[in-house]
Amino acid sequence: MEQILSVAFALALIVHTLLLGVAVWRVLRGDNAVDRLLSVELVSVLALCVFLLITLITDESIYMDVALALAALGFIGTLALAKYLADQRMF
Numbered sequence: 001m002e003q004i005l006s007v008a009f010a011l012a013l014i015v016h017t018l019l020l021g022v023a024v025w026r027v028l029r030g031d032n033a034v035d036r037l038l039s040v041e042l043v044s045v046l047a048l049c050v051f052l053l054i055t056l057i058t059d060e061s062i063y064m065d066v067a068l069a070l071a072a073l074g075f076i077g078t079l080a081l082a083k084y085l086a087d088q089r090m091f
Contacts, residue, residue, distance in 0.1 A: 009057050013054070051070065
């Protein structure tokens with residue numbers, strides 16, 4: 001059973017890494033600012049998933065800490081970009 005889980009985690013890591021590349025491409029080639037903002041949020045969530053999968057594969061808790069910090073920074077960054085897009089000024 002443990003071998004099935006490790007294969008499933010490895011496949012999930014590969015899929016999420018590929019999706020991360022597609023999302024980064026969308027950030028660079030987005031049609032408008034809102035599309036790019038959503039892509040940045042998707043990159044943040046996919047990176048969070050990658051770190052959590054690495055945590056499950058390696059049993060190292062440091063990656064969980066990185067994932068939690070990334071989640072907090074991603075949320076704050078999304079709020080800042082949304083405010084900038086709404087008001088055309090940061091503060």
